[in-house]
Amino acid sequence: MKDKKSDIIAVAKAARVSPSTVSRSFNHPELVKATTRKKIDNAVRRLGYIRNRAAQTIHGIRSGTVGLIVPTIDHTIFAELIQSFSDAIEELGFTILLASHGYDLQREYALARKMLEHRVDGMALIGTEHATETVHLLDSQKTPTVFLWNYAEHTAFPCVGSDNYRAGWLIADHIGRLQHQNVAALFPPVSGNDRAAQRLAGVQDALASHGADLADDRLLETPYSIDAAKAAILRLLAHGDMPSALICGNDVLAWGALHALGKEGVRVPQDMTVVGIGDFKGSRAFEPALTTVRIPALQIGEKAAALIAEQIVTPQSGSQGELVVPELVVRETCAAAL
Amino acid sequence: MKDKKSDIIAVAKAARVSPSTVSRSFNHPELVKATTRKKIDNAVRRLGYIRNRAAQTIHGIRSGTVGLIVPTIDHTIFAELIQSFSDAIEELGFTILLASHGYDLQREYALARKMLEHRVDGMALIGTEHATETVHLLDSQKTPTVFLWNYAEHTAFPCVGSDNYRAGWLIADHIGRLQHQNVAALFPPVSGNDRAAQRLAGVQDALASHGADLADDRLLETPYSIDAAKAAILRLLAHGDMPSALICGNDVLAWGALHALGKEGVRVPQDMTVVGIGDFKGSRAFEPALTTVRIPALQIGEKAAALIAEQIVTPQSGSQGELVVPELVVRETCAAAL
DNA sequence: AATAGTATTGCAAATGTTTTCATTTTTACC
């Protein structure tokens, strides 16, 4: 109640023991007699004492925080990931420091630095592509780090994520099997975005393997936004030169495309086949339900949290990253080319 | 480079000055000679020194963090808010500690406590409804706090948000003016969710003022999810007893409804009018474009960040919360009742 | 009742900074 000060010394006084005992009662309760522990607990409650983790952290004790830096928070894709990572890491006793860099890797470096100042116990970054300073920094500080979302071999830190190349490949292969030859793709800018770049590569390779190479002018680039995607497809339609299938770099773009097609009365899948990548919340409910590739954000978040916690708690455990496999989910937006 | 230790003392040694000078060179650079500052900067770089905010925090210096606790992260609605709040607070020099409580106010209390252990400089909570312990805790610690998203008078802490009652009222009034008498509503559960509760109240009152009271059996409750909303409306349609207008508690629910209607061939707005609340990203691009009420997440996040920063920096400034007004945005999903 | 062993507690040093105050160095002026 007293909002005067209430540090561990005040508690000690109130409980008529030494500060050391109070400290122990928190950190190694088994070392203090049950009755004194009770006295201390009472004092703590009476004084409204709240432990000061900053003061602990100074002793090389873990801070109980992990940093999470994402490109952006308010894209469905990352929101789901942040949620699952947050839940899992919380469960493991840590608290998240969150920041977003807006696809600017220099900014990511600055943010990582800031988090290191806060002495985070570990860091999670999205993707495998980062400024060399960033990697160097994390490495020199020996901060346990994982790369999220995206999987690759031989990275500076273990990855927990999906194989985006394979995701792209899977969906394009599906299109190829459906005999589509006149295929267009709608992708976000790939620079500074290794996820998108790899998906696109997968798409191109799979298409090529079906002899349906993606022509340069059939690759539409658009910001990651439903409005932008809709506008882009509307423009495409205005040109009159319609592809028989459209592969979108992610589901949000596909939603935008679907809305554009709906507006212009182009029937999906009869008149055009459309697919996405990601299987975000909402793709199943979409009308028509979107065929896409599932990249399980929930699973990735959970596994990444577990991995990072393990690295923090037992640094020597040479724990490996994990590849979570993308999976084709066929719904209603595809038809065979006529 | 040396990843040996590198504290402020090591830097001092390397630069041949005292630790005090190093500290000053960081915190009050104007007090140290330019040439010594340069020496210090060099040493810092050579040693790869990173400041330890935990050690500063111990001195009552601000930690440079603010806690943000939301019900859930991966709902469009909060994702946008977190993004804007995060950007703004980052800009002001703070870092976010983020957690979600899943609409469990006891959990919220526990999380707040945990953040206080980390000595956050301020806290932001969603909505005005919280466990009394939570308010009491924050109050007794004198932690600058703001309530986000939702505005009300006479709250324990200043609010930055919208008047949800008014938002509900606005959209329902629009429906009333369009002469709809047979109105249904699709809302998330209102318990533990003051935002939804107030919207619903606004809807009911506005409807009543048009003599179009919302019958109990016309109030559908569904979890906040596009799938659930779609399913609920599909069920409604199966019953055959179709309202002429549907008011959804938020845009995500409206999207679900729209998909259900699309699937069953019910034309919007000719056969049924549908509206949402929120104006989330995607509602404009939706086909047909959703009529809704804009609650400007971006603005709320920015203002809240500014307010909380001000309270932290100048606690005595009796800064007030701020009401951001919701605004009806009419698009294509409404028609007058026949 | 004394002894040895163990369980519990306290003392004091240590952690990485900041800050007050005192001291030294520099500058400006005559």
Next chain:
DNA sequence: GGTAAAAATGAAAACATTTGCAATACTATT
């Protein structure tokens, strides 16, 4: 070149904890 004022620096105390070690208090055993 000397003095006074101003600027720059350093020494040491303070911040809220934890922990190794020493001291004390119990328990069981004889």
